[in-house]
Amino acid sequence: MSDIIQVDRLSKIYRSFKGAKEVKALDNISFTAAKGDFIGIMGPSGSGKTSLLNVLSGVDTATSGEVTIDGKSIAKLTKDDLALFRRRQIGYIFQDFNLLDSLTLKENIALPLILDHVPAQQIESRVDDMMSFFGIADLAGKYQYHVSGGQKQRVAAARALIPEPAVVFADEPTGNLDSKSASDIMDMLTQMNEQRASTILMVTHDAFAASYCKRIIFIKDGQINLQIQRAGDRKAFFDKILEILSVMRGDAQ
Ligand SMILES: Nc1ncnc2c1ncn2[C@@H]1O[C@H](COP(=O)(O)OP(=O)(O)OP(=O)(O)O)[C@@H](O)[C@H]1O
Numbered sequence: 605m606s607d608i609i610q611v612d613r614l615s616k617i618y619r620s621f622k623g624a625k626e627v628k629a630l631d632n633i634s635f636t637a638a639k640g641d642f643i644g645i646m647g648p649s650g651s652g653k654t655s656l657l658n659v660l661s662g663v664d665t666a667t668s669g670e671v672t673i674d675g676k677s678i679a680k681l682t683k684d685d686l687a688l689f690r691r692r693q694i695g696y697i698f699q700d701f702n703l704l705d706s707l708t709l710k711e712n713i714a715l716p717l718i719l720d721h722v723p724a725q726q727i728e729s730r731v732d733d734m735m736s737f738f739g740i741a742d743l744a745g746k747y748q749y750h751v752s753g754g755q756k757q758r759v760a761a762a763r764a765l766i767p768e769p770a771v772v773f774a775d776e777p778t779g780n781l782d783s784k785s786a787s788d789i790m791d792m793l794t795q796m797n798e799q800r801a802s803t804i805l806m807v808t809h810d811a812f813a814a815s816y817c818k819r820i821i822f823i824k825d826g827q828i829n830l831q832i833q834r835a836g837d838r839k840a841f842f843d844k845i846l847e848i849l850s851v852m853r854g855d856a857q
């Protein structure tokens with residue numbers, strides 16, 4: 605089966621105004637992901653993780669190189685096609701939730717379907733299913749300022765996943781969560797991955813969250829430094845990730 609994501613020699617250079625120095629955030633990155641893959645992206649602060657997700661998801665453009673998702677080169681899509689593609693094929697879970705204050709939590713989750721003109725009855729049942737899946741059915745009429753960080757994170761995940769996107773990008777989905785909420789989110793992402801064959805790319809600093817992945821890509825200075833594949837159980841993978849992180853921290857000193 606062909607790969608759902610193909611990343612070919614991707615580079616991203618930020619050029620600031622007024623001639624200040626350039627930042628090469630991504631430097632010639634290539635990798636592929638098969639449908640149903642669950643990839644963790646780890647690396648030090650400033651190594652280019654968010655830049656990578658933003659370019660892969662079409663939030664930002666690459667300086668050079670190509671990203672192909674589900675057979676489509678995203679840089680070649682028109683603005684309208686890109687917007688449609690992102691709405692239907694890509695789910696993005698932002699670290700800072702990005703929920704809208706003026707909508708109830710249920711309306712926040714329904715938003716991608718409303719924008720896509722899905723019939724109202726279908727929206728109602730899909731949103732109810734998704735809220736039960738995430739254990740937040742009782743929060744439907746509340747607003748984001750009424751609920752905890754863990755609950756907001758579940759709402760943000762539900763909203764990203766409701767269009768049943770082929771690919772899910774998650775930037776620190778367990779950042780700032782207590783360990784119970786973090787493991788709940790990871791269990792749910794794992795279920796999406798296993799039951800709906802969603803392909804997931806998740807940035808994380810946290811070895812515990814990363815241990816749920818099938819593969820980890822470590823990046824450093826905008827380049828792929830190392831890739832590892834999960835072979836045995838999650839605990840063994842967790843230990844392996846911790847070991848690599850400690851070696852990498854040692855390297856930096
Ligand atoms: N919009 C921007 N303009 C200029 N430079 C940027 C911009 N966004 C990121 N950078 C720079 O690009 C590099 C990579 O940033 P990026 O946000 O991708 O790192 P990161 O790995 O996600 O870091 P963190 O773990 O802290 O979130 C950094 O040097 C950063 O300062």
Ligand SMILES: [Mg+2]
Binds near residue numbers: 653654655
């Ligand atoms: Mg980041």
